[in-house]
Amino acid sequence: MSKRFARGLVVGKFAPLHLGHEWLIRQAQEQCEQLVLLSWARPELPGCEPERRTAWLRLRFPELASWVVTPEWVEQRRAQGLQLPDLPDEQEPDAVQRQFVAAFCLAELGQPVDAVFTSEDYGDGFAAHLARCFGLPVQHVEIDRARIQVPVSGTRLRADIHGLRQYLAPQVYGDFVERIALLGGESTGKSSLALALAEKLGTRHAAEYGRELWEEQGGVLAYEDLLRIGRTQVDREQSLAGQCRRYLVCDTTPLTTLFYCREMFGRAEPELERLAERHYQHLFLCVDDFPFVQDGTRRDETFRRRQNQWYEQELQRRGWPFTRLAGSPTQRLEQALRHLGRSPAIQR
Structure with a gap:
């Protein structure tokens, strides 16, 4: 008709x-x-x-x-x-x-x-x-x-x-959601903070896909896996953003994937380098100021210190504003909330 x-x-x-x-x-x-x-x-x-x-x-x-x-x-x-x-x-x-x-x-x-x-x-x-x-x-x-x-x-x-x-x-609302990115070396409380911060803000968090894949593959990652990790992490953020409430808390960024790719293989694909430039409205760096906890998958305290130093250098080199979070998990959560203009005691 x-x-x-x-x-x-x-x-x-x-x-x-x-x-x-x-x-x-x-x-x-x-x-x-x-x-x-x-x-x-x-x-x-x-x-x-x-x-x-x-x-x-x-x-x-x-x-x-x-x-x-x-x-x-x-x-x-x-x-x-x-x-x-x-x-x-x-x-x-x-x-x-x-x-x-x-x-x-x-x-x-x-x-x-x-x-x-x-x-x-x-x-x-x-x-x-x-x-x-x-x-x-x-x-x-x-x-x-x-x-x-x-x-x-x-x-x-x-x-x-x-x-x-x-x-x-x-798909439209997701473009107005502010991305909060958490960076930090191994055993700096990043993943726990991501969960706590998302709960306090009443929103969602994007878990770290690289850790999931590492566990799935028995602790073995090939060079090609790192680009896959970067792509999947971004896709995960994109799919979650529209379900959020003002903020999306990201447990990692492709910058972390770039670090591990260079660390493990001494090189990285140009696409991964580009993904590492992804913009986040709020960047938090978890300081390595509390005792290192070995969970059977992590390297050691020396590696953690070197990783955090790399983040500091890369963020400063790129000219990206970031906020250091230090102290106990509760103190870090309060510092992040204050930076966002939110009361540590109130979920909104």
Whole structure:
């Protein structure tokens, strides 16, 4: 059965892409043979950069054609011969915004659309402007203008992204979760602290995959295993982030994997070197200031000291701010919570 429209269009900032946007897009999909998504924001909004919006649309709607356009994109397409006006600023008149959309459809898509879908009061005027530019009818389809299905807006979400996280798909919310990374040599209380910190913050923690694989393989790791460890650790973080609450506590980072790879094999794959540059909003280094505990798998206190010295040097060389955690496990937990602006006595 053919659908109501041949080609539809949804335009939005998608900053961030929330479930209200997704409801609108799904409703439009049901009515169109082909649906196009177009996004731009001038100025760009913090946390919703073009790269993120592109990734969100591709993750949530991989079957749809989507464009996240920027002034740089416009210049590139002009250099390739397309007739496009400047990308409008948010403060420019509606007519300028609509003219850009019309030009985009004719230049980039090579054809007009016959329907636009919105949840806003500007929809009728938008459709009428496109119709004049195309010389063809364009219908406006209004979807849930009262926001009954998903009672939220991008403005509200940007003001309280964590408090309103239920209105975001996990893949989207995960990009707003702050990663807390714990580093430290063997027997510095890192893994115990990761569990305690995640519990205190009411969130999840990403356990150390390298230790799991080491135990699974009877304490034997091949060179190829180290890159696998780095990749899996990052994948684990990515899959857990959307299930978190403001923070994700990471029991290690690929920087640790890089250390062991160089230590064991004297070299590392370029990809592992790149993974070791992964950004974390909060870096904690567990100091080696309490007695070394041998659990049958660890090296010795000398190795622990050398490992912590390597972390110190690498973090400083990269210019990454970090906080040292010292003292008893309870003291370390309190220090981490204070750094995060949280009361050691309260779970929030």
